[in-house]
Every structure is written in structure tokens, then in C-alpha cells.
């Protein structure tokens with residue numbers, strides 16, 4: 421007789437009485453297939469006051485690719501602002517299309533509902549900071565500060581501090597602007613000579629030559645020119661300025677496709693840094709340690725370049741500047757044993773991130789391969805799933821040679837990202853585009869100087885705009 425008292429399922433209950441926002445959220449949380457329906461209804465029936473919870477839930481669950489997200493259905497229920505917010509989150513977290521995400525967040529930000537406005541502003545703020553647009557971030561911050569819910573106060577304070585530090589230092593001239601760092605490449609490209617010209621064969625030939633000279637690479641340049649010619653014909657483009665705009669968009673598209681940042685959400689997190697002699701590995705590690713530290717993480721450096729004593733000392737200097745711990749061995753010690761010690765140390769002290777500096781010798785591929793594999797094996801044995809990042813450092817000055825180096829390293833091990841250094845001193849900045857297009861590995865950071873602040877998260881849009889301005 422128990423069947424008589426069978427408990428109604430959440431879904432049945434909601435069918436009978438849909439005006440229960442919390443329960444819709446419960447359903448979304450429990451049943452991934454009902455995620456968007458649940459979220460849309462939760463927001464719909466709650467007059468917006470569940471927006472934050474709902475959006476947080478969506479962000480947590482969004483990596484399930486089988487979720488069927490029907491934005492028009494959501495919009496029917498929640499109105500255009502929340503739908504834009506959700507679209508933005510999908511673009512950012514699922515499709516990784518930052519410019520689209522930004523457009524959606526900007527739309528949602530126009531909402532007059534403070535809940536919607538805050539969460540859109542908060543997403544926009546994080547995005548702007550990731551992309552180094554600190555001035556715009558500052559403006560948004562000042563606008564959303566008065567409508568910040570209590571649960572977000574602490575986060576907003578942290579962001580405020582970060583913006584103040586960066587913009588303050590830029591003003592003082594300590595921070596070199598990204599644009600300054602690309603001065604030489606911009607001058608070499610000198611796109612202004614292509615303005616106001618007639619679009620003909622001669623124009624395309626000159627453009628082709630220029631792109632190749634800037635180290636965009638023959639393969640990539642030919643693809644680009646071919647595309648531009650086709651589009652010029654199709655759209656009957658006569659003005660060269662229009663072609664330049666198209667070129668800009670195409671370059672951004674190539675770079676955005678391979679955009680990526682460090683995935684430092686979990687801990688402990690291991691970053692293994694590779695690259696040939698003198699490309700800037702140790703310097704980059706110092707800069708990165710400082711940056712990650714300012715984001716509130718505890719960092720430990722492992723001096724696994726035991727090939728020469730000076731290398732260990734050099735890393736010590738950087739550890740000191742960045743105010744981080746360092747684990748080292750003696751000159752000539754087994755690099756893998758240094759890494760082993762470093763891992764025991766971060767485990768014991770519960771540090772967040774371990775960064776491993778290695779010796780940059782490529783003249784003996786066999787040995788290098790063995791050494792890299794040995795270190796990797798130790799790391800993954802002691803910390804399953806690590807290293808999360810294997811960063812390859814390349815020197816922009818070496819132009820096309822950087823591509824060959826990357827290919828050689830790719831044969832030895834997986835590379836999760838590239839750091840391109842010394843962009844400040846070279847006219848070969850076009851190599852950024854060749855790297856993305858030919859190697860299909862994301863550039864995560866770029867180096868634009870020797871100082872500790874001269875490392876930037878790579879921002880494709882900012883990069884392309886700086887080449888043209």
C-alpha cells in the first residue's frame with residue numbers, strides 16, 4: 421500500500437505549482453538536462469533576486485557539453501538582460517569567445533534591475549582585468565560598488581586593490597605600457613602607408629611583403645592575402661582602409677582561437693618551464709611569481725637548472741625580488757631530485773603553486789628528452805594530474821627560428837602554452853601570429869622588458885590594435 425504515499429518528484433511538484441524559484445534552482449542543480457530550464461524559471465519566478473545564485477550555478481555546471489542551452493527560451497522567461505548575461509557566460513566559459521562575451525555583458529549591464537546589473541558588471545570587470553584594460557575596469561568598479569551585495573564585498577575590495585596597484589604604477593611610469601613594448605614591430609609594419617590606396621594587385625603584393633618581413637610567416641601571410649583578395653572581390657572593396665580593417669579582424673580571429681590563460685584554480689598547481697638557452701626562462705619565472713603572488717597565491721620556485729651555480733643564484737635573486745620561497749640543490753645535482761624535494765616542501769607547507777626552472781640545453785635532444793620526462797614523471801607520481809602547465813619560453817628576436825624550436829619541443833613533450841619574451845626589443849613581433857596559426861598553441865604571456873613588472877597576460881585584441889595604431 422506504500423505506493424499511495426509515493427513522494428512526488430521535484431518535477432511533478434513544479435508542474436503543479438511552478439512559482440517556486442528555489443525549487444527550480446534545486447532542479448537545475450540536480451538534473452543537468454534541466455539546467456537551463458531550471459535556471460530560467462528560477463530567475464523568472466523570483467523577480468530577479470536569484471540571479472546571482474542561478475548564474476553561479478550555471479558557471480559551475482557549464483562544462484557539461486551536453487547541456488542544451490536555448491537562449492530564446494530563457495529570454496522568454498527572464499527578459500533580455502538575464503538572457504544576455506547567460507549568453508555572455510556561455511561565450512566566456514564554454515566557447516572562450518571573449519569579444520562576444522564582452523558584448524553580451526555590456527548589454528546585460530544596461531539592466532535597471534540592480535541584481536542583474538551588478539552581476540553583469542562583475543563579469544565585465546573580471547574580463548576587463550584579464551585583458552589588462554584597467555582604466556575601463558576602474559570605471560565599471562566605481563559604478564557597481566554602490567550596488568554590491570554583501571556576499572561580494574570582499575571580492576570587490578580585492579579587485580579594487582589590484583586595480584589601484586596597477587594603475588598607480590602605470591602613472592608613476594614604473595609600468596611600461598603594452599603599446600610601448602610593441603613600438604619596434606609597429607614601426608616596421610607601418611600600416612599607415614597602406615591607407616587611402618587603391619586596392620589592386622600591386623597593393624596586395626606590397627602588403628604581402630610587409631607581413632612576411634614582420635615575421636608573420638610565409639604560410640600564414642599567403643593564407644591571409646588569399647583570403648583578403650577573395651573577400652575584396654566578393655564585396656567589391658575599392659578602399660584600402662577597408663582591407664586593413666578586414667586584416668585586423670582576421671588577425672584577431674587567428675589569435676583569439678588559441679587564446680588561453682593559466683588554469684590556476686586548483687592547488688597545488690605545477691608549472692614546468694622549458695626553453696633553449698637564454699630565451700628568458702628564469703626572468704619570466706621571477707616576473708610570473710610576482711604576478712601570481714599579487715593575486716594572493718603562495719608560490720615556490722624549484723631551481724632545477726643545476727647545470728651551473730650561477731643559474732641557481734640567478735633564480736635566488738628573483739625569488740628574493742618576488743618574495744617567494746625557493747628550493748635548490750647543489751650545482752650538478754640531479755634536477756629531478758630538486759623537483760622531488762620541492763614537491764615535498766609544497767605539500768608540507770600547503771603552498772598553491774610550484775614553478776620549475778630548467779636548464780636550456782637543446783644540443784643533445786636525447787638527454788634533454790630524458791631529463792624532461794624524468795622530471796615530469798616525478799611530478800605526476802607525487803601529484804597526480806600535474807604538471808598542469810608546461811610553458812615553453814621563446815625569444816621573439818629569433819623570429820622564424822622560434823617556430824622550429826617550438827616544433828622540436830612539441831616532439832619531446834606536450835606544451836600547454838607559450839611565453840614570448842623580448843617583444844620590446846624586436847621588430848619581429850609578427851611572430852606572435854605565426855606561432856598561433858602554425859603551432860596552434862596559445863600564447864599565455866609576453867615579455868616586454870627586463871624588469872619584474874614587464875610581463876603581460878597576452879591579450880590578442882590589445883596586441884592587434886597596438887600593431888595598427
Ligand SMILES: Nc1nc2c(ncn2[C@@H]2O[C@H](COP(=O)(O)OP(=O)(O)OP(=O)(O)O)[C@@H](O)[C@H]2O)c(=O)[nH]1
Nearest residue numbers: 697698699700701702703780841842867868869870
Ligand atoms: N628586453 C628584454 N629582455 C629580456 C626579457 N626577458 C628576458 N630578458 C633578458 O634575457 C636574458 C636572458 O634571460 P634568462 O632569464 O637568464 O634566460 P634563461 O632562459 O633562463 O637562460 P638560461 O638559464 O641560460 O637558459 C637576460 O638578460 C634577461 O634580462 C624581455 O621580455 N625583454
Ligand SMILES: [Mg+2]
Nearest residue numbers: 701702725731
Ligand atoms: Mg635560466
